[in-house]
Amino acid sequence: MTRLLPLGWLSCLLLAALFVAVRLMSGFALEANMLALLPNDSGDAWVEEASAIVANKIGNRVVLVVGHTGFDRANQALQSLLFELERQELGVRQSQLSTQQIESFHSRLLASSSGLLSRSDRQLMQTERSKELVQRARAQLFSPILMVGGGTVSDDPLFLFSRFLADKATISAQKMQFREGLLTREHDGKHFVLATLLLTGEPFDQNFQQRFSQLFSDTRQQLIQADSGLQVLATGALFYASDAVEQGRRDSLLIGSVSLLAVIGLLVGLFGSLRPLLLSLLSISGGLIGGLAVILLLFEKIHLIALVFGAGIIGISVDYAIHYFSEGLGADPVTPAQKLNRVLPALTLGMISSVIGFATLAQAPFPGLRQIAVFSAVGLVCAYMTVVTGFTWLDKKTAYPHSNRLLALAKQFDRLVHRWVGDHAAIVLLVILVGGGVTLARTLVADDDLRQQQTVSAELKEQEHAIRSLSGVDNATQFFLVSGSSSEAVLRAEEQLTSRLDQLIDEGQITGYNSISTLVPSAQRQAENQALLRRHQASAEVGQYYRSLGLSTVARAGPENMPLRLNQLNDAGGDHLSGLLVSNEIGRVVHMVTLSGVVQLKPLEQAAIGLNSVQLVDQTSRWSQVLETYRQRAIALLMVAVGLIWLFLSWRYRPLRAAIIVAVPTAAVVLTPLVTSGLLGEPFTFFSAMGLMLVLMMGIDFALFYAEAPEPQRPVSLFANGLSAISTMLAFGLMSLSATYAVHAFGITILVGISLALLLSPLAARRA
Amino acid sequence: MVRRLAQFCMVFFSLFGGVVTAADLSPASVEQNLFGQFKQLRYLTGFDQPISSSGRFRVGADQNLIWHTLLPFENHLQISSSGITQRIAGEQVMQLAASKLPAVKLFGDLLRISLAQEWQQLEQQFGIQPRFDGQNWAFEIDSEQLTSRFGSGLPLEKIAMQGGQFVDKLILQRGQGDYDIITFEYQTQLPGLSDPLTASPDRPAVVDPQP
Numbered sequence: 001m002t003r004l005l006p007l008g009w010l011s012c013l014l015l016a017a018l019f020v021a022v023r024l025m026s027g028f029a030l031e032a033n034m035l036a037l038l039p040n041d042s043g044d045a046w047v048e049e050a051s052a053i054v055a056n057k058i059g060n061r062v063v064l065v066v067g068h069t070g071f072d073r074a075n076q077a078l079q080s081l082l083f084e085l086e087r088q089e090l091g092v093r094q095s096q097l098s099t100q101q102i103e104s105f106h107s108r109l110l111a112s113s114s115g116l117l118s119r120s121d122r123q124l125m126q127t128e129r130s131k132e133l134v135q136r137a138r139a140q141l142f143s144p145i146l147m148v149g150g151g152t153v154s155d156d157p158l159f160l161f162s163r164f165l166a167d168k169a170t171i172s173a174q175k176m177q178f179r180e181g182l183l184t185r186e187h188d189g190k191h192f193v194l195a196t197l198l199l200t201g202e203p204f205d206q207n208f209q210q211r212f213s214q215l216f217s218d219t220r221q222q223l224i225q226a227d228s229g230l231q232v233l234a235t236g237a238l239f240y241a242s243d244a245v246e247q248g249r250r251d252s253l254l255i256g257s258v259s260l261l262a263v264i265g266l267l268v269g270l271f272g273s274l275r276p277l278l279l280s281l282l283s284i285s286g287g288l289i290g291g292l293a294v295i296l297l298l299f300e301k302i303h304l305i306a307l308v309f310g311a312g313i314i315g316i317s318v319d320y321a322i323h324y325f326s327e328g329l330g331a332d333p334v335t336p337a338q339k340l341n342r343v344l345p346a347l348t349l350g351m352i353s354s355v356i357g358f359a360t361l362a363q364a365p366f367p368g369l370r371q372i373a374v375f376s377a378v379g380l381v382c383a384y385m386t387v388v389t390g391f392t393w394l395d396k397k398t399a400y401p402h403s404n405r406l407l408a409l410a411k412q413f414d415r416l417v418h419r420w421v422g423d424h425a426a427i428v429l430l431v432i433l434v435g436g437g438v439t440l441a442r443t444l445v446a447d448d449d450l451r452q453q454q455t456v457s458a459e460l461k462e463q464e465h466a467i468r469s470l471s472g473v474d475n476a477t478q479f480f481l482v483s484g485s486s487s488e489a490v491l492r493a494e495e496q497l498t499s500r501l502d503q504l505i506d507e508g509q510i511t512g513y514n515s516i517s518t519l520v521p522s523a524q525r526q527a528e529n530q531a532l533l534r535r536h537q538a539s540a541e542v543g544q545y546y547r548s549l550g551l552s553t554v555a556r557a558g559p560e561n562m563p564l565r566l567n568q569l570n571d572a573g574g575d576h577l578s579g580l581l582v583s584n585e586i587g588r589v590v591h592m593v594t595l596s597g598v599v600q601l602k603p604l605e606q607a608a609i610g611l612n613s614v615q616l617v618d619q620t621s622r623w624s625q626v627l628e629t630y631r632q633r634a635i636a637l638l639m640v641a642v643g644l645i646w647l648f649l650s651w652r653y654r655p656l657r658a659a660i661i662v663a664v665p666t667a668a669v670v671l672t673p674l675v676t677s678g679l680l681g682e683p684f685t686f687f688s689a690m691g692l693m694l695v696l697m698m699g700i701d702f703a704l705f706y707a708e709a710p711e712p713q714r715p716v717s718l719f720a721n722g723l724s725a726i727s728t729m730l731a732f733g734l735m736s737l738s739a740t741y742a743v744h745a746f747g748i749t750i751l752v753g754i755s756l757a758l759l760l761s762p763l764a765a766r767r768a
Numbered sequence: 769m770v771r772r773l774a775q776f777c778m779v780f781f782s783l784f785g786g787v788v789t790a791a792d793l794s795p796a797s798v799e800q801n802l803f804g805q806f807k808q809l810r811y812l813t814g815f816d817q818p819i820s821s822s823g824r825f826r827v828g829a830d831q832n833l834i835w836h837t838l839l840p841f842e843n844h845l846q847i848s849s850s851g852i853t854q855r856i857a858g859e860q861v862m863q864l865a866a867s868k869l870p871a872v873k874l875f876g877d878l879l880r881i882s883l884a885q886e887w888q889q890l891e892q893q894f895g896i897q898p899r900f901d902g903q904n905w906a907f908e909i910d911s912e913q914l915t916s917r918f919g920s921g922l923p924l925e926k927i928a929m930q931g932g933q934f935v936d937k938l939i940l941q942r943g944q945g946d947y948d949i950i951t952f953e954y955q956t957q958l959p960g961l962s963d964p965l966t967a968s969p970d971r972p973a974v975v976d977p978q979p
Contacts, residue, residue, distance in 0.1 A: 135856055138840075142808070142821040142843055143843070143845060143854070144835050144872075145869075145875050145923075146923065147869070153812045153813075153946070154812065154813060154815060175865075549815060549819070550816045550817055551814070551815070
């Protein structure tokens with residue numbers, strides 16, 4: 001029977017290990033998108049849906065720019081790059097406009113040109129300024145270079161159509177020009193050629209990322225080796241995600257390895273035997289395998305943050321083993337069963353308290369956090385089970401006499417604390433620390449700006465900036481969504497919005513925007529334009545102008561043109577408009593209006609006021625708001641966890657005693673942000689709040705081991721707590737060096753919090 | 769049809785012009801500037817008569833070109849390496865980046881190359897050399913050469929220039945029977961920026977346009 005339980009448990013762990021190995025070998029999906037940590041439950045459903053479509057469209061795109069002093073060389077290099085990527089089926093280039101498409105697109109627009117007016121021409125017509133209209137036409141007609149092709153002036157002598165197209169181009173703030181089917185720009189003596197590649201795989205899929213990045217990097221290197229004058233720039237979510245995965249992998253490897261080495265060094269050094277080390281590794285492995293198996297079973301993808309956290313869990317699950325072996329320190333022999341019996345109450349209470357805490361955390365509707373909570377809770381239960389069932393069977397040694405000096409040091413510290421801090425003083429001190437801490441912590445300013453919490457590679461950022469600056473179009477995270485029951489309703493709403501955006505351009509708040517209605521006005525607007533044109537063509541000034549040119553009739557610009565429809569343009573090669581058409585279902589049409597050169601958000605918010613079908617989407621501030629909400633919620637959950645743990649402990653202790661035990665880690669929790677934010681200047685973020693959750697769990701363990709220990713055993717508890725704290729701080733202290741901001745914030749919080757929890761843990765001791 | 773499409777491309781895509789700032793159009797330096805008069809005849813399909821205009825121009829040592837149409841009405845155009853600005857009756861009606869208007873930039877470049885007789889640059893850019901007849905020179909840039917240099921976006925099919933000490937004539941052909949003939953007269957090279965024609969009583973202020 002005594003062997004049945006450990007063998008049964010080890011069999012379970014072996015099965016779990018087998019399952020993990022199979023899943024890892026078959027390749028599991030690693031989620032690098034930080035936003036996947038967060039829930040999708042804010043705002044209107046259609047905005048969420050449309051935003052997701054937009055994010056997907058943007059995410060599945062890679063923009064490539066190749067520069068060279070010769071256009072042909074730049075173009076050839078770009079084509080080679082695209083050819084290689086397409087040949088490996090990693091992407092499909094966004095269709096370049098063929099001659100037939102341009103012809104069809106142009107013919108369609110021209111056929112409806114009487115309804116298409118530039119903003120300024122429309123304004124001139126609305127204010128009855130035919131004279132100025134004619135003046136502008138003359139200016140174009142007499143310019144040294146006529147900017148229209150042969151045979152078109154007699155069709156449009158007022159140059160309304162060419163001004164309409166030029167206006168559209170000006171509004172969009174696009175700096176590139178069209179050459180041989182590609183967007184190009186001559187800048188600083190170089191020709192830059194741009195192409196967009198639509199990915200055939202998921203940009204956040206690790207395997208796809210690796211294949212793409214490898215091929216792209218190899219091809220780029222080959223091209224540059226062949227011609228050092230080439231400049232190859234690229235941007236897209238895939239590159240950022242790939243960089244984040246690589247960064248996470250490096251962090252995870254570093255933190256995991258150093259943490260493991262530190263724990264090995266500590267255990268071998270302090271216990272003078274390999275046995276505690278091997279059994280600790282067994283409990284750690286048990287925790288990791290169990291946790292990993294369960295999240296692989298429950299979740300399709302493992303979030304990067306959960307994986308990094310997994311490296312940190314080593315520092316926590318080793319505590320149980322440390323406490324177990326610390327009971328055997330000293331010259332007197334202690335049997336494995338005696339050691340287990342001494343630590344079992346605190347071990348069990350600590351484990352249950354932690355599970356209560358993580359269960360509270362799992363209530364937060366964050367997919368990534370649920371993973372962390374499940375991983376941690378299951379990992380701790382498995383580590384606990386390994387210690388409880390396996391250690392007495394595998395540990396045969398009865399004494400580890402090599403750490404007497406440290407034990408003596410712990411004894412002195414324990415004596416010192418109890419000489420100076422009596423029972424009442426401990427209560428008063430805890431009340432002051434918790435009360436004062438809470439009061440001061442309320443004055444701290446949190447920082448939930450998502451931009452501060454994502455570490456972006458400087459090289460990638462530079463390339464993105466260069467592409468934006470060359471193209472003139474921001475890949476801004478701010479855009480408008482316009483919805484309606486029909487295409488016509490959406491176009492009308494868009495026109496209301498864009499008239500306000502025109503004002504913002506004049507005020508310098510934005511440099512431009514892109515909308516469907518600037519190219520395809522609503523039928524209502526086209527009818528108005530036709531009426532305006534009809535009226536002005538009948539005016540004396542226009543009539544005189546036509547006569548001075550010897551023209552009696554004007555064919556193309558006549559009001560008999562057919563109105564232009566969006567679907568006609570799409571069929572006629574208006575491919576670039578498809579990016580702005582978010583949804584075109586019956587009863588729900590959604591268009592996007594993109595923005596360039598946004599200075600401030602406030603004027604954009606104001607531009608949407610009163611327009612019911614218009615919604616400003618600011619992805620960054622939207623997620624920052626979500627982070628803020630959930631930081632607040634995490635703090636609330638932390639308080640709930642404190643209450644629940646107190647209730648649980650009140651079942652074993654008197655309520656006041658339970659309150660003292662709970663107050664020790666609570667004091668550490670409230671004092672930590674005062675140190676990290678107040679003294680070290682670290683911003684208090686959602687991830688800091690998550691770090692506090694772990695401080696509470698470990699702090700409860702420290703307090704419980706101290707509280708459960710009879711007076712002679714207290715130095716042993718203090719020694720074990722110190723050992724646990726050092727191993728945890730080594731693991732999480734390294735996390736504070738992580739380049740991933742979230743991991744760094746988490747690490748620094750734990751580094752400070754665990755130190756405080758260790759220092760305060762003697763206050764939880766039972767006094768005479 | 770291809771040219772027609774090219775025109776569309778030119779207008780629709782090439783005019784994706786960033787707006788230049790006033791600072792880009794910095795004042796000219798006081799070196800050799802060329803002043804003169806022009807007469808432009810624009811032949812357009814569907815029009816019985818050519819569209820005629822005339823005025824003054826200045827090609828500055830600072831690379832700026834001022835094209836000041838006076839008849840049949842005033843129209844002031846300034847082309848610099850960075851931008852093009854148009855004013856009617858003193859009021860600015862257009863301001864665009866010149867790099868987005870390759871045809872306009874080409875116009876200015878050709879005038880400068882021809883006036884400075886930097887034929888090496890002409891060869892570098894278009895792979896052609898002028899024909900010489902004594903002091904006179906002439907060259908043509910055909911559709912193929914234009915396309916290889918600028919792609920298919922230019923609204924031009926052929927350019928022909930001829931001159932001697934200065935530029936005498938420029939022919940711009942746009943296809944579909946449309947073309948311009950610009951003739952240059954009364955050209956003077958001076959270091960200052962003042963147009964001598966405005967102050968000279970023995971020369972006409974402007975050339976009368978052909979009716």
